[in-house]
Amino acid sequence: DKIVMQTEDLKVSFPVRRAGHSTTVQAVRGVDITLRAGETLGLVGESGSGKSTLARALMRLIPSEGTVKLDGRDVSGLKPGAFRKERKRIQMVFQDPYSSLNPSLTVGASIAEPLKVHTKLSAAERAERISEVLALVGLNADYADRYPDEFSGGQRQRVAIARAIVLNPEILVCDEAVSALDVSTQNQVINLLEELRDKIGLSYLFISHDLAVVRHISDYVAVMYLGEIVEEGPVDRIFGAAAHPYTQVLLNAVPVPDPVAQRATTKLLLRGDIPDPTNPPSGCAFHQRCPFAMEICAQKAPPKVEIPGGGVAKCHLHTSGPVLAGRAISSLT
Ligand code: SF4
Numbered sequence: 001d002k003i004v005m006q007t008e009d010l011k012v013s014f015p016v017r018r019a020g021h022s023t024t025v026q027a028v029r030g031v032d033i034t035l036r037a038g039e040t041l042g043l044v045g046e047s048g049s050g051k052s053t054l055a056r057a058l059m060r061l062i063p064s065e066g067t068v069k070l071d072g073r074d075v076s077g078l079k080p081g082a083f084r085k086e087r088k089r090i091q092m093v094f095q096d097p098y099s100s101l102n103p104s105l106t107v108g109a110s111i112a113e114p115l116k117v118h119t120k121l122s123a124a125e126r127a128e129r130i131s132e133v134l135a136l137v138g139l140n141a142d143y144a145d146r147y148p149d150e151f152s153g154g155q156r157q158r159v160a161i162a163r164a165i166v167l168n169p170e171i172l173v174c175d176e177a178v179s180a181l182d183v184s185t186q187n188q189v190i191n192l193l194e195e196l197r198d199k200i201g202l203s204y205l206f207i208s209h210d211l212a213v214v215r216h217i218s219d220y221v222a223v224m225y226l227g228e229i230v231e232e233g234p235v236d237r238i239f240g241a242a243a244h245p246y247t248q249v250l251l252n253a254v255p256v257p258d259p260v261a262q263r264a265t266t267k268l269l270l271r272g273d274i275p276d277p278t279n280p281p282s283g284c285a286f287h288q289r290c291p292f293a294m295e296i297c298a299q300k301a302p303p304k305v306e307i308p309g310g311g312v313a314k315c316h317l318h319t320s321g322p323v324l325a326g327r328a329i330s331s332l333t
């Protein structure tokens with residue numbers, strides 16, 4: 001399928017002050033991701049792994065190094081002003097709808113804003129488009145005259161989605177877009193996103209710490225750790241045969257509904273916290289926390305290795321480990 005978005009060696013760093021002197025946080029450290037038309041790429045990882053920073057870099061909300069291509073076109077060199085034209089292609093939905101909805105504006109006025117900036121539609125044409133997108137997200141046209149605080153959390157998120165799709169983008173970046181909602185509302189909003197994907201041809205970068213939700217909605221999954229994608233692959237391969245120890249640890253943290261299966265799985269526990277991003281560990285950034293760390297892991301950064309069943313993992317177990325790819329880890333767990 002057509003590639004709608006691709007990054008190559010994307011890096012984000014920013015200055016911080018620590019203990020009275022200035023240093024640099026390396027929040028995103030050389031990320032390659034590929035998003036195909038009509039696909040949902042799930043992005044998982046602990047908080048602090050750089051997921052939101054990556055999203056903001058893709059939206060060109062913060063500066064980055066490396067390449068971002070939209071529809072094959074390199075947009076990474078574009079200044080914010082020039083990128084505004086590309087804004088139509090890529091939009092974002094946040095955890096908190098108030099990030100995109102001004103509480104003092106009617107819903108209609110909020111949805112109209114991008115139309116005013118990016119199109120030459122008349123007021124009547126804008127009103128028509130607003131009714132259209134409200135219908136697409138399952139809301140009544142007369143909601144346009146109401147204010148965000150008259151709505152439930154789920155309805156507000158629908159409005160935020162309506163605003164995000166009003167320019168007919170190709171890509172929606174959803175950063176914890178359903179995380180603040182209760183489970184049944186979550187399901188409704190996820191169903192809506194899936195419906196919109198098919199109906200208007202969207203592709204999603206779906207960022208969430210909720211693995212069950214990611215498993216449900218994603219075609220492909222990327223796992224982020226300390227600013228790097230340490231593993232990626234088709235959703236079934238990731239959840240069925242994770243190749244990277246960090247992914248395995250993350251998956252083990254999800255309660256298994258079947259108590260027998262749960263007993264059969266020895267829990268891999270995550271030791272310690274995410275290391276200081278101003279001073280990432282040498283070699284494999286996960287080595288201090290990894291249950292399978294070997295001597296080489298502290299010394300040498302693991303290369304990307306293709307994993308049977310699809311995708312790649314960055315882990316020495318799959319190259320210089322004592323055992324072969326795939327078998328290595330499952331025999332230890
Ligand atoms: Fe663990 Fe080494 Fe693999 Fe890193 S490279 S995940 S430390 S086994």
Ligand code: MG
Pocket residue numbers: 047051052
């Ligand atoms: Mg975040």
